[in-house]
Amino acid sequence: MTRSKSAARPDHTPVRRRIRGLDADERSEQRRRQLLASATELFALQSYSGTSIEQICQHAYVGTKGFYDHFESKEACYVALLEQITVQFQQRVAEVAAESAALDWEQRLRAVVAAFVHAIADDVRLAKVTFGEAGGISPAVEKQRRGNRRWAGAFLNTQWPTVDADERRSLAVSLAAIGGMFELVADWLHHHDDGGAPDSVQTLTDDLMHFVKVVELGRRAAAESR
Secondary structure: OOOOHHHHOOOOOOOOOOEOOEOHHHHHHHHHHHHHHHHHHHHHHHOOOOOOHHHHHHHHOOOHHHHHHHOOOHHHHHHHHHHHHHHHHHHHHHHHHHHOOOOOHHHHHHHHHHHHHHHHHOOHHHHHHHHHOOOOOOHHHHHHHHHHHHHHHHHHHOOOOOOOOOHHHHHHHHHHHHHHHHHHHHHHHHHHHOOOOOOHHHHHHHHHHHHHHHHHHHHHHHHHHO
């Protein structure tokens, strides 16, 4: 019986070396996660400007070459970290909004605001990195920060119980409301750093709820006056 050519041909596919059960790509991704986790810890603890690439590498047990395999600079590392945290926030808030879509406006608002607050307050380091560090680092970071606000403004614009006939104006009000909400978060974070009361997370939720309800009342009054 004649063997087929394919059966006779030896397999020259290179064997991917595995170390501790991980191949090269998996080890690279693990190093990236370690670097971002260390950047989170250090940026929150000693600020962006007070943290060096060498410190991030030492904390992550990753060589400097490993850092530059993933990020061209400390700024690029920060932008990647900000993107990662933002995606987590956005996914959580969007999930809760979808889950509470059948509720009335105030119940839905409380569920979404609570999800937002817990996404940042359950790990205060995330709040420090996103709200305490983002302003003024660089044009690239500012662009990312503005993009995050625009996303949040557009998201809020889909949640209002009443809709302004002028979509551009409605979106502008939503964006301004997000700016106010983010300022309340920044103020809460400053208070937290100064040793805020144990109930400060609930206080932040209540303050955000009150603020958005006041904005909604203003939108409704403006619509009724036209």
